[in-house]
Amino acid sequence: MATHEMAVQSVAINDSDGTLQAEELVNRVLLFGRYLKALGFQVTPSRMLDVCRSLDYMDITRRDDFYDAARVNLVSHRDELPLFEEAFKNFWEPENQAPADLCGLEEPAPLPEESLYEDLDVGESEAGFEEVTMEQWQPGNTQDFLAESYEPGWTDQEILTSKDFAQCDERELLLIRRVIAQLAPKIASQLSRRKKSHRRGHLIDHRRTFRSNLKYGGDVLQLSHKTRRIRKTRLVLLCDVSGSMDYYSRFLIYFLYGLSQELKGVETLVFSTRLTRITDLLRRKGLEQGLQAIAQRVMDWSGGTKIGTSLQTFNKYLADKMLTRKSVVIIMSDGWDRGDVQVLEREMRTLKHKSYKIIWLNPLLGSPHYQPLCQGIKAVLPYCDYFLPVHNLESLIRLARTLQPLWR
Amino acid sequence: MFTSIEEVQRLMEAQSYIADRALATTLFLAIKLEKPIFLEGEAGVGKTEVAKVLARILQSRLIRLQCYEGLDANTSLYEWNYSKQMLKIKLEEGGGRSRDELEHIIFGEEFLLKRPLLDAIMSDGAAPPVLLIDEVDRSDEEFEAFLLEVLSDFQITIPEIGTIKAERRPFVILTSNRTREIHDALKRRCLYLWLDYPTFEKEYQIVRAKIPGIQQALAEQICSFMQKLRQINFYKRPGIAETLDWAQALLHLNQAGLVPETIRDTVGCILKYHEDVEKFKRDEMERVLLEF
Numbered sequence: 294m295a296t297h298e299m300a301v302q303s304v305a306i307n308d309s310d311g312t313l314q315a316e317e318l319v320n321r322v323l324l325f326g327r328y329l330k331a332l333g334f335q336v337t338p339s340r341m342l343d344v345c346r347s348l349d350y351m352d353i354t355r356r357d358d359f360y361d362a363a364r365v366n367l368v369s370h371r372d373e374l375p376l377f378e379e380a381f382k383n384f385w386e387p388e389n390q391a392p393a394d395l396c397g398l399e400e401p402a403p404l405p406e407e408s409l410y411e412d413l414d415v416g417e418s419e420a421g422f423e424e425v426t427m428e429q430w431q432p433g434n435t436q437d438f439l440a441e442s443y444e445p446g447w448t449d450q451e452i453l454t455s456k457d458f459a460q461c462d463e464r465e466l467l468l469i470r471r472v473i474a475q476l477a478p479k480i481a482s483q484l485s486r487r488k489k490s491h492r493r494g495h496l497i498d499h500r501r502t503f504r505s506n507l508k509y510g511g512d513v514l515q516l517s518h519k520t521r522r523i524r525k526t527r528l529v530l531l532c533d534v535s536g537s538m539d540y541y542s543r544f545l546i547y548f549l550y551g552l553s554q555e556l557k558g559v560e561t562l563v564f565s566t567r568l569t570r571i572t573d574l575l576r577r578k579g580l581e582q583g584l585q586a587i588a589q590r591v592m593d594w595s596g597g598t599k600i601g602t603s604l605q606t607f608n609k610y611l612a613d614k615m616l617t618r619k620s621v622v623i624i625m626s627d628g629w630d631r632g633d634v635q636v637l638e639r640e641m642r643t644l645k646h647k648s649y650k651i652i653w654l655n656p657l658l659g660s661p662h663y664q665p666l667c668q669g670i671k672a673v674l675p676y677c678d679y680f681l682p683v684h685n686l687e688s689l690i691r692l693a694r695t696l697q698p699l700w701r
Numbered sequence: 702m703f704t705s706i707e708e709v710q711r712l713m714e715a716q717s718y719i720a721d722r723a724l725a726t727t728l729f730l731a732i733k734l735e736k737p738i739f740l741e742g743e744a745g746v747g748k749t750e751v752a753k754v755l756a757r758i759l760q761s762r763l764i765r766l767q768c769y770e771g772l773d774a775n776t777s778l779y780e781w782n783y784s785k786q787m788l789k790i791k792l793e794e795g796g797g798r799s800r801d802e803l804e805h806i807i808f809g810e811e812f813l814l815k816r817p818l819l820d821a822i823m824s825d826g827a828a829p830p831v832l833l834i835d836e837v838d839r840s841d842e843e844f845e846a847f848l849l850e851v852l853s854d855f856q857i858t859i860p861e862i863g864t865i866k867a868e869r870r871p872f873v874i875l876t877s878n879r880t881r882e883i884h885d886a887l888k889r890r891c892l893y894l895w896l897d898y899p900t901f902e903k904e905y906q907i908v909r910a911k912i913p914g915i916q917q918a919l920a921e922q923i924c925s926f927m928q929k930l931r932q933i934n935f936y937k938r939p940g941i942a943e944t945l946d947w948a949q950a951l952l953h954l955n956q957a958g959l960v961p962e963t964i965r966d967t968v969g970c971i972l973k974y975h976e977d978v979e980k981f982k983r984d985e986m987e988r989v990l991l992e993f
Contacts, residue, residue, distance in 0.1 A: 335885055343734055350733045351706065351726070358706060361726040369888035371741060371879070371895045486771025487843070500775075503783045513787070617881050618770065619841075642936070642976070647880075 318353075319345055322363075325384050329367060332380055340366055466547050466580065468686055473551035476693040480528065480621060480652070487522045494520030526621045526649070528552065528559045531607065533626030534591065535565035535598035541656045541684055542594075545625055546584065548683070550575050560615045563587075564603035565596040570611075600630045600669060601637035608643045616647045625654045625683065630669035637669055641676040650678040654692075658682030702759075703729055717910040718747070718754040719903055727894045728755065737852055737873035739888055742896030745940020748876040752833035755872065761828035764871070766817035768840035774847055778857060779819045782812045808861035818851055822867040829869040838877040842884070849887050899941060901928050907941060912948050922959045923948050929989045930971065935980070939971040946970045961990060 322344055330336040347362040360381055368377050490498050501517035530552065532545055553559045553575035561572045569591045577583045588594070616622070622644060630637055645651060653673065658681065674680060682688050703709050710725040720728075728751075731738045740748040756763035766777055786807045793803055815823065821832040834848070851857060852873060856866035875891060877883055899907065904924045908915060927944050939947075947970040956963055965982065972978045 335889060337889065340889065343736065346734055347730050350730065357722060358726055361723045362730060365723075365727045365730065365892040365894055369739070369885060369891075369893040370882075374895060487773060499783045500781070503781070503786065613879070613882055617842075 318348070322348070325363070326367070328384055329377070329380060332376065334367060334373065334377070334380075335369065336367060465686070466550075469544075469547045469689065470551045470554070472686065472689045472693055473548070473555050476689070477552065477555045479693070480526070480623070487524070488519040489522045491518055491520035494518035496520065524619070525557070526619055527615075527617060528556060529615055529620055529622045529648075530559060530561045531603075531622065531624045531626075532561070532563045533565065533598060533600065533624075534563045534594050535629070536595045537598065537627055537629045538625075538656065539595050544685060545656075546587070547580075548625075548689070550580050550583065562607065562611075563591055564600070565593045566599050566603075567593055568603045568606045568611075569593075597631050598626075598629055599632040600626060600628070601632040601634070601640055604640035604644060605636060608640055608647070612644070612647050618647070618649055620648045621650045621652065622648045623652045623654060624677075625656075627655055627657045628653075628667055628670035628673065630667075634668045634672050638672040638676075641673045645676045651676060652679040652681065653677040654681055654683040656682065656684035658684075702732055705729075712758045713754055714910070716754045716757050718750060719899075719906045719910060720751075721903065724751070724894065724896070727892050731892050732872065734892075735870050737875060737891040739883075739891035739893045740874060740876045740896055741879050741893070743898065743938065743940055744878050745942035746896045746898060747941055748896055749833065749835055752831055752835075752874040752876075755874070756831040759828050759831065759872070761872075762824060762826055762830040763833060764817050764821045764824070764830050765833045765835060767835050768837050768844070770839060770841055772840045772844050775816075777816050777818050777844070777847075778851075779816055779859060780814045781808070782814050786812050810862070813859075813862075819857065819865070821871040821873075822851075822855055822857060822865060824871065825868065830871045832871040832873045834873065834875045836878060837875050837887075838880045838883060845884055845887055849884075849890070852887075852890060898931055898938070901925060904928070904941065904944060908944060908948050911945055912952060915948055915952055916957065919951065919956065919958060920948065923951070926959060926964075926989065927971070930981075930985075933981075933985050933989075935972065935977040936974050937972075937977060943971045943973075959990075961986065964990075 323341060326336045326341045326344070344363055344366045347366060351358050351362060353359045363381065364377055368374060488496065490501055496519050498517040498519040502513060502515070505515055505517055506513050530549055532549055534542055538545070549561050553561055553572070559572070561575050562568055562570045571587050571590065574583045574586045574590065681692055683692060706722065706725050706729045709729045710720055710722065713720040713725065727738060740751060742748055753763060789807050790803065817832070821830050824830045837845070837848070855870050856864055858864045901924055904927065905920060908920045908924060923944065927939060931938050947967060950967050950970050951963065954963065964986065968978055968981060972981055
């Protein structure tokens, strides 16, 4: 409440009648904050206080200035900008009233959620936002929207099937997990640019050296060393579950599950014609229930393959959230792409720029006669740091043995 | 300091920076509210320039911290000048100073190497300095967390000296190319502004302001060409910096207008990726020129 009163004191505006309406205005501003909060904006008391303080310094009858002041204080993502503009209009100018009515006293418009949805879904705002629905703009809702499937446009070509994962071989799973436990640290660690002191490090730690030699009166008798730290990598798994991968799908799911359980912060997505995030399902304890939920959520299991467009979706909407430049991306696919090869190549290039290493695991590599001839694979090869077979337990063991830690 | 948004805009224009009203409002509020500014936008839209211009307007010092992966507290805050300390100890040998006295001397300010953040906090010029934390998206999460701490109260503790608090808060400008998302906690403390590519009018003004010798016709052609170019899906779209480079180049080549040969020869000024250049020469150039 102290906050509120402070804000009231700091704002003094005369309307046309010359009466003081500061308190009303502040109330409206605070309501606006609540409205934004309901829409998923990160509205905090301190931010609202700053909005109120801002009003003190400016001519709030200028609509655009007021808009800018509210925006720079309350928006912190580019993606939120269109939604903010919409919300601002809805709240302050419900019927396109003149900006002079800013300090109007009427009750704020009720949350016009439906109209908001409609307006936004038309998607005429800006290029790049056409396919984004309302939920995707709400940071608070990322979990929910991530769980949804993405590509809305491919219904004509996808074969929607649910997969029956009823039987789950406990023993096989156990074995796979054991191998993954060996494999995981190799994939998931890399040399950090940060240093730590180390007895046999090859760099001299000046700070420590000086400190420890003070006792000899400034003569350097002992050198302290430091070395680069080993840090944990963030892992993103993209697994192809199209028809051509059917034969391996059970093994792959075990593999995904094993990695998710073994390592922290693994993001898992599967794709055939559309991209589906299943990270949360794989984190559950017990694979049995997880599998059922996966079968329900992934609607295009054993469908066609659109690696290119799936990667495009990933790059466009998720890469910035999920990837850092330390991330390792593992793609599991046979590379039979029914989509445009140029798209695939372009998206691989983008992905390469956004991540640290790309590992492509190809089940077909298990066959001794296999050569990477199909167009899709040819296009992606230049962008992969590793191109390795994975199709059964045995190959996994070999993988664990051959794969060197991904250190620079 | 500033009395109105218009004044900010005018002062920036005097430094040949064409600022739209939203940017001027943000700067104005940042100074009034004493909050850092978080500028986000594609490379080459003039984010860094904002800090430089602001420093010139305020006639204060610009302190720049360029971020990179692995940047840590030592390289951004302070470090003791170890070799100088060692020498001092050697020189003082047999000088009759007591241990405590000597320790007091070698851990004094004289032996402290100020890195940008400490520099900004300890700065005691006439006006508070402008602290530019450039490309914060290149640093790692650890540094972000550290930055959050420094930016929240502008004080740091050096064990040997004690706590140092900024007498006047520096104006802080953070920039990001958005190669990765910066944590919300950091952004929430700032005024956030997304800098977009300029409109034709704005870009034209910028070119005229920055390159006084350029002819009106050429400037117009360049700007409308750039506007069209930005609609093409390149890996890296050209920013204002590229426009200015290109205009400068064309001026030196004594060009009065755009012709295909010159564009072909100078495309390296505007497109910086081989694939983009290839794509432009192969598919797009004729189409863009046709629309002229």
